[in-house]
Amino acid sequence: QKEVEQNSGPLSVPEGAIASLNCTYSDRGSQSFFWYRQYSGKSPELIMSIYSNGDKEDGRFTAQLNKASQYVSLLIRDSQPSDSATYLCAVFYNQGGKLIFGQGTELSVKP
Amino acid sequence: NAGVTQTPKFQVLKTGQSMTLQCAQDMNHNSMYWYRQDPGMGLRLIYYSASEGTTDKGEVPNGYNVSRLNKREFSLRLESAAPSQTSVYFCASSARVGGPNANEKLFFGSGTQLSVL
Numbered sequence: 623q624k625e626v627e628q629n630s631g632p633l634s635v636p637e638g639a640i641a642s643l644n645c646t647y648s649d650r651g652s653q654s655f656f657w658y659r660q661y662s663g664k665s666p667e668l669i670m671s672i673y674s675n676g677d678k679e680d681g682r683f684t685a686q687l688n689k690a691s692q693y694v695s696l697l698i699r700d701s702q703p704s705d706s707a708t709y710l711c712a713v714f715y716n717q718g719g720k721l722i723f724g725q726g727t728e729l730s731v732k733p
Numbered sequence: 734n735a736g737v738t739q740t741p742k743f744q745v746l747k748t749g750q751s752m753t754l755q756c757a758q759d760m761n762h763n764s765m766y767w768y769r770q771d772p773g774m775g776l777r778l779i780y781y782s783a784s785e786g787t788t789d790k791g792e793v794p795n796g797y798n799v800s801r802l803n804k805r806e807f808s809l810r811l812e813s814a815a816p817s818q819t820s821v822y823f824c825a826s827s828a829r830v831g832g833p834n835a836n837e838k839l840f841f842g843s844g845t846q847l848s849v850l
Contacts, residue, residue: 630773665841710775725775
């Protein structure tokens with residue numbers, strides 16, 4: 623089992639809809655969780671971080687964390703074509719101090 | 734402010750050749766990472782260095798070696814390149830953000846496209 627797993631997609635949503643991206647992880651001791659966005663041919667960029675159970679909102683983005691279920695998600699409200707990218711979930715493993723990424727979910731927002 | 738600088742941006746090797754990918758950061762970060770990215774595989778950790786003087790294996794270390802030359806520089810070496818090492822390689826460094834358990838925002842280099850024929 624991969625340490626961090628995401629649905630690979632592609633996920634296609636119409637403009638203005640809510641896009642929901644999901645991620646599960648295997649280490650119960652993990653404390654820090656991140657969502658990165660990567661446009662084709664570019665480097666990943668951090669868009670959200672979350673450390674506590676519950677929701678964290680930043681503009682159109684909401685990260686949700688449930689440590690009991692080892693589950694983290696990203697909601698994008700009012701999706702725009704410019705949100706079309708690959709979204710990478712990352713989990714920090716305290717043992718060894720390493721950041722592990724999922725395989726990424728490709729999101730396509732159709733005008 | 735350059736951030737994380739990787740060289741080269743593109744490289745073509747023949748099977749069995751060796752090469753070193755260079756990475757330098759000017760943000761005084763303690764941690765540095767090397768990832769590879771293949772289609773549908775996300776970013777896979779090759780090696781990382783949590784602090785100057787230490788290096789550790791990641792998810793896919795076979796066929797690679799690293800050197801943390803000083804706090805700024807972290808190089809990745811392919812001793813005998815294989816076609817399976819054709820990939821995009823990203824170097825990254827990290828700074829601690831938030832509280833004691835809050836890690837680790839990564840700053841990425843622009844990547845190296847490596848092809849092994």
